[in-house]
Amino acid sequence: MPKVAASWSSLMYRSLTHDTQLAAMRTSLAGQQAAVRTWNAEAAAANRADRTALATVATATTADTRARADLSAARTALTGAQQNLVTARQTLTTAKQTLAAAGITVTAAKRGLTTADRNLTAARQRLVAAKRNLTTAKQNLASAKQNLTLAKRNLAAADRRNPRNAVAVKRATTAVTRAATALNHATATVPRATTAVTSATTAVAQAGTAVTQAGAGVTQATAGADRAITRVTRATTGVIRATTAVTAATKTVGVRKAQTQTTAADLAAAAKAERAARARIAEATAGAATGATAVTRTQQAITALPTAASLAGQAAALSRDVVTQVRANFKIEDTTQVYGVTVHRSVAFAFQHMIDAAKADGVQLSGGGFRTTQRQIELRTINGCPDVWTAPSSSCRVPTAIPGRSLHELGLAVDITSGGRTISSKTAAFKWLTAHAKTYGFVNFPVEAWHWSISGN
CATH class of the missing domain: 3.30.1380.10 (Muramoyl-pentapeptide Carboxypeptidase; domain 2)
Known part of the structure; x- marks a missing residue:
C-alpha cells in the first residue's frame, strides 16, 4: 500500500x-487521576504509619535501653550475691574450724581439770596421812616421855633399894637409856611429821588453785566454744541468706534477660515497620509522581487531539x-x-x-x-x-x-x-x-x- x-x-x-x-x-x-489520588492517600497513610513507627521505635529503644540496663544491674547484683555467698561459705568454714579448735580446747581443759581434781584428791589424802603421822608421832613422844619418866623412877628405886641390886640397877639404867633413845627418836619424828603436814597442806592449797584454774580454763574454753557455735550459726544463716540472694538474683537475671529479648524483638519489629513505612512513602511518592506525569501527558494528548472533522x-x-x-x-x-x-x-x-x-x-x-x-x-x-x-x-x-x-x-x-x-x-x-x-x-x-x-x- x-x-x-x-x-x-x-x-x-x-x-x-x-x-x-x-x-x-x-x-x-480518570483512572490516572484516581491512581494519583490513591497514591497520595497511600503516601499520607504511609507518612502517618512512619510517624507512628518512629514513635514506636523511640519507645522501643527506650524500653530496650532500660531493659539492658536492668539486665546489667541484675548481673552485677548476681555477681555480688555470688561473691557474698563465697564469703559466707568461707566465714562458715572458718567458724567451723574455730568451733573444732574450741572443742579441742574444751576437751583439753576438761582433761586438765580432771588431772587437777586427781592431784587435789591425792594431796588431800597425803595431808590426811601426814596429819595421822603427826598425831602418831606426838602420841609416841608422849609415850616415850612417860616411859622415860617411869624408867627413871625404876632406876631411882633400884638405886635406893638396899641392898642395892646391881642387876636391877643395870636393867633400870638400860631401860632409861632405851626410853631416852625412844624419846629422842619420837622428839625428832614430830618435827618431820609437822613438816610433812605443812608440805601436804601447801600441796592441797596448790592443787586447789590448780583445780580452780582448770575450772576457769574449762569455763573459758566452753565460752569460746559457745561463741564459736554462735559464729557457726550466724555463718550458716549468712550462707542460707546468700544462697537465697543468689537464687533470687539468678531468677531476676533470667527475667531481665527475657525482658531484654522481648524489647529487642519489639525494637527490631518497630524498625522493620518504620523501614516498611519509608518504603511505602517512597513507592507512593514515586507512584504519585509517575501518575501526575501520566495525567499531564494524557491531558496534553486530549488537548492536542485533532477533531474528527x-x-x-x-x-x-x-x-x-x-x-x-x-x-x-x-x-x-x-x-x-x-x-x-x-x-x-x-x-x-x-x-x-x-x-x-x-x-x-x-x-x-x-x-x-x-x-x-x-x-x-x-x-x-x-x-x-x-x-x-x-x-x-x-x-x-x-x-x-x-x-x-x-x-x-x-x-x-x-x-x-x-x-x-x-x-x-x-x-x-x-x-x-x-x-x-x-x-x-x-x-x-x-x-x-x-x-x-x-x-x-
Whole structure:
C-alpha cells in the first residue's frame, strides 16, 4: 500500500475512532487521576504509619535501653550475691574450724581439770596421812616421855633399894637409856611429821588453785566454744541468706534477660515497620509522581487531539494524491471485501463504518466497488460509448469512465445500491450519504447520485 494511502487510511481511522479514542483517553485520565489520588492517600497513610513507627521505635529503644540496663544491674547484683555467698561459705568454714579448735580446747581443759581434781584428791589424802603421822608421832613422844619418866623412877628405886641390886640397877639404867633413845627418836619424828603436814597442806592449797584454774580454763574454753557455735550459726544463716540472694538474683537475671529479648524483638519489629513505612512513602511518592506525569501527558494528548472533522479534512486533502499513487502501484491483492463489496484496503475501514452507521440509522447500503479494466471495457461497450478508449464518459448512455481512468479499477469508488437498487438523488440512501458520507471520506460525483469515491471523481 502506497505511503499516502496508508496516511489517508490512518487519518480516517483516527477520525472515525475519535470519540472512542477521546473517551478512552478520558477514561484513562480518570483512572490516572484516581491512581494519583490513591497514591497520595497511600503516601499520607504511609507518612502517618512512619510517624507512628518512629514513635514506636523511640519507645522501643527506650524500653530496650532500660531493659539492658536492668539486665546489667541484675548481673552485677548476681555477681555480688555470688561473691557474698563465697564469703559466707568461707566465714562458715572458718567458724567451723574455730568451733573444732574450741572443742579441742574444751576437751583439753576438761582433761586438765580432771588431772587437777586427781592431784587435789591425792594431796588431800597425803595431808590426811601426814596429819595421822603427826598425831602418831606426838602420841609416841608422849609415850616415850612417860616411859622415860617411869624408867627413871625404876632406876631411882633400884638405886635406893638396899641392898642395892646391881642387876636391877643395870636393867633400870638400860631401860632409861632405851626410853631416852625412844624419846629422842619420837622428839625428832614430830618435827618431820609437822613438816610433812605443812608440805601436804601447801600441796592441797596448790592443787586447789590448780583445780580452780582448770575450772576457769574449762569455763573459758566452753565460752569460746559457745561463741564459736554462735559464729557457726550466724555463718550458716549468712550462707542460707546468700544462697537465697543468689537464687533470687539468678531468677531476676533470667527475667531481665527475657525482658531484654522481648524489647529487642519489639525494637527490631518497630524498625522493620518504620523501614516498611519509608518504603511505602517512597513507592507512593514515586507512584504519585509517575501518575501526575501520566495525567499531564494524557491531558496534553486530549488537548492536542485533532477533531474528527479536522482529521477527515486532512484525509480529504490527500485523496487526489492517494488516487495517483494507488494507480501507479495498484495490485488486485490490495483489495478486500466489506459486506460483499470489494474495495481498496486503504478505504475498507471507513467504508465498513459508513455502512454500519447507515444501518444504525435504518438505511441499508451496498453496491459495486472494484472492477477490472476488462470489466470497464465491457461496461463501456454495454453503455453505448462511441469509442471505448477515447469517447468521454458523458457520451455514453450511462456515464462510464474510459478504461484506465475509473476509480472503480482501483477499488476507490463504489456505485451505491440500497435494497438491491441503484440509488437516485431522491432516495433516503442518497440523502443520508449527502449528510454523512463526507465523515467517512466519501464524496459524490455530482452527475451520478450513486457514484461515491474518496476524491469525488
